[in-house]
Amino acid sequence: LAKTTQPISMDSYEGQEVNITCSHNNIATNDYITWYQQFPSQGPRFIIQGYKTKVTNEVASLFIPADRKSSTLSLPRVSLSDTAVYYCLVGKGQTGANNLFFGTGTRLTVIP
Amino acid sequence: IAGITQAPTSQILAAGRRMTLRCTQDMRHNAMYWYRQDLGLGLRLIHYSNTAGTTGKGEVPDGYSVSRANTDDFPLTLASAVPSQTSVYFCASSDKGGPNNEQFFGPGTRLTVL
Numbered sequence: 601l602a603k604t605t606q607p608i609s610m611d612s613y614e615g616q617e618v619n620i621t622c623s624h625n626n627i628a629t630n631d632y633i634t635w636y637q638q639f640p641s642q643g644p645r646f647i648i649q650g651y652k653t654k655v656t657n658e659v660a661s662l663f664i665p666a667d668r669k670s671s672t673l674s675l676p677r678v679s680l681s682d683t684a685v686y687y688c689l690v691g692k693g694q695t696g697a698n699n700l701f702f703g704t705g706t707r708l709t710v711i712p
Numbered sequence: 713i714a715g716i717t718q719a720p721t722s723q724i725l726a727a728g729r730r731m732t733l734r735c736t737q738d739m740r741h742n743a744m745y746w747y748r749q750d751l752g753l754g755l756r757l758i759h760y761s762n763t764a765g766t767t768g769k770g771e772v773p774d775g776y777s778v779s780r781a782n783t784d785d786f787p788l789t790l791a792s793a794v795p796s797q798t799s800v801y802f803c804a805s806s807d808k809g810g811p812n813n814e815q816f817f818g819p820g821t822r823l824t825v826l
Contacts, residue, residue, distance in 0.1 A: 649814070701757075
């Protein structure tokens with residue numbers, strides 16, 4: 601089962617680009633990489649998902665190197681409202697939920 | 713559209729009491745999940761259900777039970793609550809089971825066991 605390792609916390613100033621890296625050395629062939637965002641007193645919400653190379657949506661970009669043993673969530677020009685905990689989730693691309701490990705996430709604090 | 717609702721919002725419970733946390737979704741999702749979130753430990757999966765009529769154990773199932781009698785509801789029961797079950801509980805659902813599928817989370821239930 602592919603568990604993940606992320607930095608516990610990060611600080612950034614408003615307007616900067618933030619990159620959060622997740623290590624998943626035991627990632628399997630069928631595993632996808634998914635990132636969630638959680639604001640205080642709320643449940644997590646899906647941000648982005650990828651399998652390889654680069655994925656971009658209106659919120660973030662996800663960079664995955666060829667060996668797929670790590671991934672980087674990139675948030676462009678962060679604002680105060682991006683202060684949240686970000687979770688990297690890795691698991692098999694097949695039906696089955698007993699391999700869901702969110703871990704402790706990365707607490708991002710955006711400073712004015 | 714409500715999405716996922718959880719009840720109660722918060723509860724203080726005496727140790728040894730029985731408690732059921734309710735979770736309902738209106739998205740006709742096949743899969744549902746229960747997580748607990750504790751400071752320093754992140755989100756941990758308690759139980760899950762890939763489809764109505766089936767359930768499975770997650771990472772921390774001891775002391776909890778679930779049922780999935782229909783598609784919409786997925787109650788979590790603590791048969792005899794203990795203080796270590798003090799936590800914030802999140803219910804989630806997804807179209808299909810597994811981490812490849814986007815999960816939608818409820819607002820959470822804050823439970824304190826004294």
